[in-house]
Amino acid sequence: MQPKKQHVLLLIWLFLCSSTAVDLELVAGVTIILSSNIFFYFRELPTPFRLNSPGLQTDLDNKMFGQHIASSIIFKAVNGFMSNTNSNKPLVLSLHGWTGTGKNVMSRLIAESIYTNGMKSRFVHLFTATLHFPHRHMIDTYKSQLQQWVRGNVTNCELSMFIFDEMDKMHPGLIDSIKPYLDYHDNLDGVSYGKSIFIFLSNAGGDIITNTALEFRKAGKYREEITLKDLEETLSLSVFNNQNGGFFHTGLIDKNLVDFFVPFLPLEYEHVVQCAMAEMRARNLEPNHDVANMVARDMVYSPKPEKLFSSTGCKTVQHKLNFYR
Numbered sequence: 001m002q003p004k005k006q007h008v009l010l011l012i013w014l015f016l017c018s019s020t021a022v023d024l025e026l027v028a029g030v031t032i033i034l035s036s037n038i039f040f041y042f043r044e045l046p047t048p049f050r051l052n053s054p055g056l057q058t059d060l061d062n063k064m065f066g067q068h069i070a071s072s073i074i075f076k077a078v079n080g081f082m083s084n085t086n087s088n089k090p091l092v093l094s095l096h097g098w099t100g101t102g103k104n105v106m107s108r109l110i111a112e113s114i115y116t117n118g119m120k121s122r123f124v125h126l127f128t129a130t131l132h133f134p135h136r137h138m139i140d141t142y143k144s145q146l147q148q149w150v151r152g153n154v155t156n157c158e159l160s161m162f163i164f165d166e167m168d169k170m171h172p173g174l175i176d177s178i179k180p181y182l183d184y185h186d187n188l189d190g191v192s193y194g195k196s197i198f199i200f201l202s203n204a205g206g207d208i209i210t211n212t213a214l215e216f217r218k219a220g221k222y223r224e225e226i227t228l229k230d231l232e233e234t235l236s237l238s239v240f241n242n243q244n245g246g247f248f249h250t251g252l253i254d255k256n257l258v259d260f261f262v263p264f265l266p267l268e269y270e271h272v273v274q275c276a277m278a279e280m281r282a283r284n285l286e287p288n289h290d291v292a293n294m295v296a297r298d299m300v301y302s303p304k305p306e307k308l309f310s311s312t313g314c315k316t317v318q319h320k321l322n323f324y325r
């Protein structure tokens with residue numbers, strides 16, 4: 001533990017991320033500036049990230065099921081990045097896996113470990129390909145828009161987080177517009193991106209991850225024996241060469257700007273049970289194993305003939321639960 005370092009970080013963030021709030025509230029008079037500013041510190045201060053953060057680790061242990069590789073990479077990556085005071089490259093994570101395996105949950109847990117308001121923080125920006133960048137013919141507009149947003153927001157707060165969801169539906173080429181920001185620089189036009197976090201989410205590579213998980217099972221090995229090494233290289237290659245994805249031949253991968261490719265394993269029956277139990281707890285219902293088993297039995301499992309992995313992960317658990325209560 002290095003309390004001094006934490007203090008320095010806290011001061012840096014106070015300084016970096018509070019200036020805009022003051023600007024916005026200038027009109028409202030001095031007293032309001034003072035009071036709202038104090039309020040602001042409590043409301044929206046990025047919580048000082050404790051080194052070896054028990055917060056993130058506990059969340060990963062209790063809320064993230066069946067993802068031993070992803071949990072361990074994410075903890076090391078985020079913890080390491082947050083305790084480095086002079087990083088000159090943002091942290092770039094690319095999360096891959098089948099639908100419903102926990103990619104959005106993971107980005108939420110990361111956000112909650114850093115910002116008091118988690119995903120609702122003003123410093124967390126979520127872009128969804130089909131929502132924010134739907135039309136192919138507008139790609140040039142999107143490119144400059146995206147650059148402006150990223151630059152503008154990092155100017156306001158160096159410790160900003162950008163999440164790009166549905167990367168596989170993103171038009172190839174668009175993401176390259178932010179490439180310069182992801183590289184090593186002390187600063188770029190006076191803005192330094194070294195404290196920001198970029199997270200990409202996609203289903204690309206899901207089949208490769210599933211095949212690897214299946215091979216391990218067939219060889220009689222445990223799921224927990226799968227390591228990042230078994231997946232990382234094939235994963236980045238397949239993503240790079242997938243013509244339908246936002247990563248197609250992107251400079252992000254070419255230039256090694258993605259720090260970690262994080263595989264999300266397909267979820268099995270027991271994980272669906274865990275999801276259902278967690279969901280009941282979240283709804284303040286008495287967790288009931290029989291109900292959880294009914295939900296899990298109701299899911300579709302693939303691939304044939306083994307039928308080991310839930311086709312939708314834990315995604316439909318919430319709705320199915322309504323059925324059995």
Ligand SMILES: Nc1ncnc2c1ncn2[C@@H]1O[C@H](COP(=O)(O)OP(=O)(O)OP(=O)(O)O)[C@@H](O)[C@H]1O
Nearest residue numbers: 063064065098099100101102103104105275314315
């Ligand atoms: N590994 C997991 N641990 C705990 N809960 C999970 C996990 N995977 C999925 N869930 C549950 O299922 C829901 C859907 O998961 P999530 O949105 O994270 O999936 P995703 O990987 O982003 O899928 P998609 O690729 O379809 O966007 C979550 O709200 C959560 O309740």
Ligand SMILES: *[C@@H]1O[C@H](CO)[C@@H](O)[C@H](O)[C@H]1NC(C)=O
Nearest residue numbers: 125126148149150151152153
């Ligand atoms: C920050 O990003 C949001 C999108 O999340 C955008 O609407 C806003 O204009 C950006 N702010 C600046 C100052 O560029």
Ligand SMILES: [Mg+2]
Nearest residue numbers: 103104165201
């Ligand atoms: Mg998702």
